[in-house]
Amino acid sequence: MHLPQCVELYEVGPREGFQSETNPIATEDKITFVNELSNAGLKHIEVTSFVSPKWVPQMADAEAVLAGIERVPGVTYRAAYLNLQGLERALGNPVTLDGSLVLSASDTFSKRNMNKTTREMLDKLPEWIAAYQAANIRVKQMGFMASFGCNFEGYIELEHLLKLMGDVINLADSHGEAIQKVKLADTMGWANPEQIKRTVCTIQDKWPELNIHLHLHDTRGLGLANVYAALQEGLWEFDTAIGGLGGCPFAAVKGAPGNISTEDVAFLCEQMGIDTGLQLDSLVECAKLAEKIVGRELPGHLAKGGLLSNIRPNSWMQVQGS
Amino acid sequence: MHLPQCVELYEVGPREGFQSETNPIATEDKITFVNELSNAGLKHIEVTSFVSPKWVPQMADAEAVLAGIERVPGVTYRAAYLNLQGLERALGNPVTLDGSLVLSASDTFSKRNMNKTTREMLDKLPEWIAAYQAANIRVKQMGFMASFGCNFEGYIELEHLLKLMGDVINLADSHGEAIQKVKLADTMGWANPEQIKRTVCTIQDKWPELNIHLHLHDTRGLGLANVYAALQEGLWEFDTAIGGLGGCPFAAVKGAPGNISTEDVAFLCEQMGIDTGLQLDSLVECAKLAEKIVGRELPGHLAKGGLLSNIRPNSWMQVQGS
Numbered sequence: 001m002h003l004p005q006c007v008e009l010y011e012v013g014p015r016e017g018f019q020s021e022t023n024p025i026a027t028e029d030k031i032t033f034v035n036e037l038s039n040a041g042l043k044h045i046e047v048t049s050f051v052s053p054k055w056v057p058q059m060a061d062a063e064a065v066l067a068g069i070e071r072v073p074g075v076t077y078r079a080a081y082l083n084l085q086g087l088e089r090a091l092g093n094p095v096t097l098d099g100s101l102v103l104s105a106s107d108t109f110s111k112r113n114m115n116k117t118t119r120e121m122l123d124k125l126p127e128w129i130a131a132y133q134a135a136n137i138r139v140k141q142m143g144f145m146a147s148f149g150c151n152f153e154g155y156i157e158l159e160h161l162l163k164l165m166g167d168v169i170n171l172a173d174s175h176g177e178a179i180q181k182v183k184l185a186d187t188m189g190w191a192n193p194e195q196i197k198r199t200v201c202t203i204q205d206k207w208p209e210l211n212i213h214l215h216l217h218d219t220r221g222l223g224l225a226n227v228y229a230a231l232q233e234g235l236w237e238f239d240t241a242i243g244g245l246g247g248c249p250f251a252a253v254k255g256a257p258g259n260i261s262t263e264d265v266a267f268l269c270e271q272m273g274i275d276t277g278l279q280l281d282s283l284v285e286c287a288k289l290a291e292k293i294v295g296r297e298l299p300g301h302l303a304k305g306g307l308l309s310n311i312r313p314n315s316w317m318q319v320q321g322s
Numbered sequence: 323m324h325l326p327q328c329v330e331l332y333e334v335g336p337r338e339g340f341q342s343e344t345n346p347i348a349t350e351d352k353i354t355f356v357n358e359l360s361n362a363g364l365k366h367i368e369v370t371s372f373v374s375p376k377w378v379p380q381m382a383d384a385e386a387v388l389a390g391i392e393r394v395p396g397v398t399y400r401a402a403y404l405n406l407q408g409l410e411r412a413l414g415n416p417v418t419l420d421g422s423l424v425l426s427a428s429d430t431f432s433k434r435n436m437n438k439t440t441r442e443m444l445d446k447l448p449e450w451i452a453a454y455q456a457a458n459i460r461v462k463q464m465g466f467m468a469s470f471g472c473n474f475e476g477y478i479e480l481e482h483l484l485k486l487m488g489d490v491i492n493l494a495d496s497h498g499e500a501i502q503k504v505k506l507a508d509t510m511g512w513a514n515p516e517q518i519k520r521t522v523c524t525i526q527d528k529w530p531e532l533n534i535h536l537h538l539h540d541t542r543g544l545g546l547a548n549v550y551a552a553l554q555e556g557l558w559e560f561d562t563a564i565g566g567l568g569g570c571p572f573a574a575v576k577g578a579p580g581n582i583s584t585e586d587v588a589f590l591c592e593q594m595g596i597d598t599g600l601q602l603d604s605l606v607e608c609a610k611l612a613e614k615i616v617g618r619e620l621p622g623h624l625a626k627g628g629l630l631s632n633i634r635p636n637s638w639m640q641v642q643g644s
Contacts, residue, residue, distance in 0.1 A: 003516070151633045189627055192593035193550050194325070220630075221586035221623030222593070224543055225550040228515050252628025264543035271514035271544070299621075301543030305511055306574025308542075311473045 004236040006275035008044065009262055010213075011037050013290060014065075015046040015080050016259060017245025019058055021294050027061040029293045031068040036289055037242065038072040040282035042262070046078045046239075047095070050086035066093050082114060084131055091135050099132045100141040100183070101125050101168055105161050106150035109187070113145070122167060129175045139177035142168045143215075148199070149190025151250040156190075158199055162206065169207070181211040183239075186226070188250050189219025189257075193229035200233040215239040216260045218299065219248050223260035224268055231274065240265045243287040243298030261300035263287055271308075280307055326558040328597035330366065331584055332535075333359050335612060336387075337368040337402050338581060339567025341380055343616050349383040351615045353390040358611055359564065360394040362604035364584070368400045368561075369417070372408035388415050404436060406453055413457050421454045422463040422505070423447050423490055427483050428472035431509070435467070444489060451497045461499035464490045465537075470521070471512025473572040478512075480521055484528065491529070503533040505561075508548070510572050511541025511579075515551035522555040537561035538582045540621065541570050545582035546590055553596065562587045565609035565620030583622035585609050593630075602629055 014034050018025050030048075037045050047069065053060035062079065069077065076096040081087050090097060103121050104110035110118045132139050144164065149155045165182060172179050182203070200212055214230055216223050216238065227238060239259065246258025263283035266276045280302070287303045336356050340347050352370075359367050369391065375382035384401065391399065398418035403409050412419060425443050426432035432440045454461050466486065471477045483506075491501050504525070522534055536552050538545050538560065549560060561581065568580025585605035588598045602624070609625045 149630070151628075154630075154633065190630065192590065194594045218623065219627035220589060221546055221583065221627070222590055225546040225590060228547040228550060248627070251626060252632075253626040256626040256628070257623055261543065267542060268514065268544055268547060272516045301540065301579055304573060304575040304578040305541035305543070305570070306473075306578070308471070308476075308512065310574075311476065 010044040013241035013245040020247040041278040049080040050089040098141040099137040099139040102143040104145040106146035108152035143183035147184040183213040185215035189217040196229040213237040218257040243290040244300040263302040332366040335563035335567040342569040363600040371402040372411040421459040421461040424465040426467040428468035430474035465505035469506040505535040507537035511539040518551040535559040540579040565612040565622040585624040
């Protein structure tokens with residue numbers, strides 16, 4: 001058990017965060033926000049989503065946002081897409097694509113979110129692989145929504161997740177592709193730290209070369225404890241959203257906490273001596289900007305609690321070294 | 323490294339939570355709230371504080387609240403006090419007293435909060451011991467405010483905390499008393515999980531018989547990650563406040579998150595198979611009552627995210643056992 005030396009945070013606020021806001025956000029505000037995120041040192045930013053403007057009007061300006069942002073060298077600008085039409089649009093825009101194959105570990109959630117069972121989604125993956133290969137993109141990644149639990153199905157059994165993972169790995173292999181990374185999403189905030197550990201350890205035992213990336217939600221308050229559990233198992237890639245933007249349409253209350261907060265996760269890491277490459281004070285400014293843009297208080301803590309470095313410039317790592 | 327089988331949560335909402343509210347809270351509301359807390363299964367409730375009504379008008383009704391609450395057998399009803407006059411009042415009221423000796427690990431915080439240096443507080447402890455002994459109360463506990471860090475002094479060095487702990491243990495011993503428990507308070511929300519672990523392990527090595535009780539704040543979002551770190555070291559006693567009541571007068575923003583939330587901590591524990599003896603649904607009702615009483619939204623997550631048991635009655639422990 002060892003903590004990693006550095007972590008990489010993948011910012012999903014402009015996409016997953018803004019997508020869950022009902023009030024329209026100006027394209028100009030989205031562009032300014034993305035620019036501030038790259039200024040704060042974030043190296044991976046999910047800028048927008050290629051979804052039907054009929055279903056998600058907030059993302060109708062996907063192309064305009066991507067065209068308007070400053071491109072900082074070394075930063076990957078990304079976009080989400082849920083179907084092959086979305087992938088088609090993504091391919092026509094300046095975004096980094098992972099060649100990712102995505103399923104839901106919960107069949108009911110799959111039907112509700114994608115209008116297809118998990119099996120039907122799995123059967124469609126060869127089409128995805130073909131589309132990626134036609135665009136000269138290697139298929140290196142797979143992702144699972146509702147990996148830990150689902151409001152419609154309860155806890156997801158680990159055996160079920162492992163079976164699905166094996167299916168996708170084998171399918172990719174049979175098409176000449178090698179999956180190198182899995183992104184596990186706790187879409188509805190079900191995971192607990194021990195479950196994270198057991199899941200990660202079991203996957204690491206089974207596929208030692210597979211990199212595990214977590215997408216966590218703080219719906220029920222366990223987000224940062226889950227990050228800490230994952231760090232203890234050596235994980236170093238997490239999706240986060242500034243201010244804890246985002247939400248969960250399936251939570252008990254509209255406005256329930258969303259994604260784990262970028263600045264809080266960065267703070268957790270930095271306080272334990274794990275390098276994030278991020279400026280905490282700039283992240284706090286981004287959180288304040290996000291609150292201004294969405295017009296409400298966001299759940300992230302650091303902007304409210306205050307940076308320690310503003311108070312005293314020592315760090316716990318320095319103190320423990322003394 | 324092992325998680326405990328059960329934990330005990332000490333509810334501090336009616337005292338530390340209400341104390342930080344500026345709008346007056348009716349005595350009747352306080353009584354109703356305490357009664358609901360004991361109904362939810364909480365076994366230790368800090369009901370009020372014996373402080374000067376001149377400084378803390380919110381606590382002026384301490385005696386009335388203690389006289390008005392229902393007394394559930396098996397529940398300890400407690401009160402805080404900061405000086406010997408407060409102890410005198412506590413002795414005249416029906417409250418459980420731990421015979422605790424309290425210092426601040428930060429000298430500056432000590433001066434600001436108690437108007438005395440840590441040294442001056444230490445020099446006064448014989449008077450505290452005498453007062454407890456005169457009342458036939460054994461001195462079994464010590465507590466340290468700002469054990470991990472301080473907004474005025476930065477991180478507190480562990481060596482400094484250990485030195486103070488040794489001083490109090492020796493002092494008690496020289497008066498025929500044996501300290502059995504230490505309560506470490508992260509008063510201003512500085513602790514991180516690795517620091518918690520290092521602190522706990524070092525204390526356990528030095529004083530293996532000493533029980534360690536944590537009082538954590540979620541000021542900067544690390545509260546539940548800190549609880550998880552402590553659970554991993556076998557700790558099983560925590561102060562918590564329903565809804566995350568409380569605050570920190572030293573935070574960057576008024577209204578910054580306060581104590582770690584009782585229902586979120588209980589949820590964390592129960593999801594990992596650790597028994598709390600608490601009804602999560604009743605705790606959520608208490609959190610809603612607390613929001614009604616203080617007239618604002620509280621930071622606790624579970625009331626917003628929703629109980630898992632309302633969705634599907636399985637538990638992760640059942641699933642992992644299958």
